[in-house]
Amino acid sequence: xxxxxxxxxxxxxxxxxxxxxxxxxxxxxxxxxxxxxxxxxxxxxxxxxxxxxxxxxxxxxxxxxxxxxxxxxxxxxxxxxxxxxxxxxxxxxxxxxxxxxxxxxxxxxxxxxxxxxxxxxxxxxxxxxxxxxxxxxxxxxxxxxxxxxxxxxxxxxxxxxxxxxxxxxxxxxxxxxxxxxxx
Numbered sequence: 001x002x003x004x005x006x007x008x009x010x011x012x013x014x015x016x017x018x019x020x021x022x023x024x025x026x027x028x029x030x031x032x033x034x035x036x037x038x039x040x041x042x043x044x045x046x047x048x049x050x051x052x053x054x055x056x057x058x059x060x061x062x063x064x065x066x067x068x069x070x071x072x073x074x075x076x077x078x079x080x081x082x083x084x085x086x087x088x089x090x091x092x093x094x095x096x097x098x099x100x101x102x103x104x105x106x107x108x109x110x111x112x113x114x115x116x117x118x119x120x121x122x123x124x125x126x127x128x129x130x131x132x133x134x135x136x137x138x139x140x141x142x143x144x145x146x147x148x149x150x151x152x153x154x155x156x157x158x159x160x161x162x163x164x165x166x167x168x169x170x171x172x173x174x175x176x177x178x179x180x181x182x183x
Contacts (some may be wrong), residue, residue, distance in 0.1 A: 003136050004158055010129045011165050018122035018169060025111050025118075026085070027179045028103040030057045034087075035065075035098075040079040042072040049076060065096040111180050119173040123166060130162045 023033040032055040039046040049055070053067040053076065065080075067073050077091045080098065088099030103111075134155060141151040 003140060003154060004133060004161055007129065007133045007136070008161070010132075011126060011161070014122060014125040014129060015165065015168055015172070017125070018118065019172060021118050021122075022115060022172070022176050025115060025176065025180065026100070026103065026107075027111075027176075028100065028108070028182075029060050029179075030063045030098075030100045032057060032063060034085060035063070035080070035083075038079050038083050040072065040075050042069075042075050049079065052076065061100045061102075063098040063100070065098065067095070070094060108180055112177055115173060115176055115180065119169060122169045126162060126165050126169070130158060133158055 023031070024036055026034055032050075035049050035055060038049040040049050040052055042052055049065070052069070052072055053065045056064045056066070058064055065076060067076055073091065073094075073096065077089060077096055080087065080089055080096065086101065088101060090097045090099070137151055137154045137158065140146060141148065
């Protein structure tokens with residue numbers, strides 16, 4: 001059982017990566033995570049937007065970016081515009097107000113398709129980790145660390161564990177889809 005438990009962190013990382021990956025998907029409500037991948041050309045270096053400002057959500061459909069240094073506000077505005085997120089952007093002098101537009105049924109369905117692709121990528125990652133763990137089990141049996149019965153037991157436990165992780169992915173995906181499709 002220790003072969004499986006020693007590798008659970010890899011499965012946990014796959015789930016964590018999936019959650020981070022889908023956090024940036026638009027849902028029609030303001031979510032600071034949609035700005036996570038934006039890099040700003042500040043002081044000659046590409047810097048993540050959230051390291052140059054505080055980001056808050058005062059209302060359901062708006063985000064406020066409050067730069068710590070007012071000299072980079074133009075660069076921040078430019079970076080958000082060029083990110084192609086289809087957001088309303090207003091430079092208010094000392095801060096940037098972002099308005100999240102109402103999503104159409106069609107755009108929601110497109111984002112759900114993207115969510116499905118990301119879900120499949122997460123399942124593939126879990127499957128690859130399963131194969132790695134299974135190879136370790138087979139190698140340990142070949143090296144006479146335990147018998148064939150133990151090998152079958154471990155493979156069965158591995159399959160149960162992987163099934164649990166796939167169910168977690170499905171639950172996370174369904175919750176996100178519900179969030180996307182809610183008007």
